[in-house]
Amino acid sequence: MRVLPFKIPKPENSAIVYQEDVEIYFYDKLHQHEEIQLSIIIEGKGTLIVGDTVNYYNKGDVLVIGSNIPHVFKSDLEESSNSHMQSLFFSKNSFGTSFFELEELQVLQPFFIRSQHGFKIISSKKIIFNLFFKLKTAPKLKVFTTLLELLQIGSKASYKSLSSFIYKKKYTDVEGKRMQDVFEYTMKYFQKNISLKIIASVANMTKNAFCKYFKKRTNKTYFKFLAELRIEYACKLLLKKNELSISEIAHHSGFNNLSNFNRQFKAIKKKSPSKFIKMN
Numbered sequence: 001m002r003v004l005p006f007k008i009p010k011p012e013n014s015a016i017v018y019q020e021d022v023e024i025y026f027y028d029k030l031h032q033h034e035e036i037q038l039s040i041i042i043e044g045k046g047t048l049i050v051g052d053t054v055n056y057y058n059k060g061d062v063l064v065i066g067s068n069i070p071h072v073f074k075s076d077l078e079e080s081s082n083s084h085m086q087s088l089f090f091s092k093n094s095f096g097t098s099f100f101e102l103e104e105l106q107v108l109q110p111f112f113i114r115s116q117h118g119f120k121i122i123s124s125k126k127i128i129f130n131l132f133f134k135l136k137t138a139p140k141l142k143v144f145t146t147l148l149e150l151l152q153i154g155s156k157a158s159y160k161s162l163s164s165f166i167y168k169k170k171y172t173d174v175e176g177k178r179m180q181d182v183f184e185y186t187m188k189y190f191q192k193n194i195s196l197k198i199i200a201s202v203a204n205m206t207k208n209a210f211c212k213y214f215k216k217r218t219n220k221t222y223f224k225f226l227a228e229l230r231i232e233y234a235c236k237l238l239l240k241k242n243e244l245s246i247s248e249i250a251h252h253s254g255f256n257n258l259s260n261f262n263r264q265f266k267a268i269k270k271k272s273p274s275k276f277i278k279m280n
Contacts, residue, residue: 015094021085025075030180035089037065044083046076050118051163052218054229066115110155118162165219191254230254
């Protein structure tokens with residue numbers, strides 16, 4: 001499988017692809033595809049990077065990843081031994097370039113607008129899961145009508161965006177491999193000290209060239225991205241029922257001192273770690 005772009009295996013004359021993934025871990029290479037991806041997470045949890053933003057996915061999530069948005073799932077094998085996802089892949093032009101422009105389908109436009117940055121559906125999840133569970137043995141016409149129903153739910157449901165910035169140009173294979181290496185290294189070693197020299201060498205670039213390259217494609221500096229990844233991991237630890245102190249969680253998340261951790265946490269989450277625990 002090539003890193004970028006990634007082609008969804010599609011039967012001939014099929015406009016919609018239903019796919020079920022039951023693995024130890026999900027496909028963990030940075031990739032993008034023309035099709036919009038609508039998925040439910042039946043089992044598993046881990047990190048999900050969409051565009052420029054670090055997210056976490058869990059069992060029970062409903063995720064929408066828009067056309068050509070770079071993304072990668074990194075399953076957390078310590079938290080879950082199985083990964084199970086059902087997905088529908090389709091494009092806005094699957095049924096003709098003007099199909100979704102019909103007056104009768106204008107109510108679905110919010111779904112496509114939200115999908116441009118990816119989003120997580122917060123409400124109506126039980127209904128969505130029940131619709132998905134019927135797709136495995138459904139005839140093609142039923143899959144089509146179910147998709148329209150899912151789009152209508154996704155247009156009206158409460159949601160949370162998965163990304164704040166999307167690089168509009170498609171990645172070349174070389175660019176895709178470079179960004180994949182950077183993300184993969186960062187997700188593997190974020191608890192350790194990562195210098196600009198080290199991460200630039202991972203990208204096979206000079207330090208100055210790498211800073212410009214990463215900022216152009218994510219709209220943020222590499223070290224802001226690294227801090228966000230560390231804080232998201234810290235949030236996961238803070239919500240666990242464990243005996244770790246905030247200072248210990250800061251250390252486990254890759255911060256050398258508590259004051260820097262508190263400062264970064266408040267800058268990203270707009271609240272202190274202790275207040276985050278109380279609110280959740």
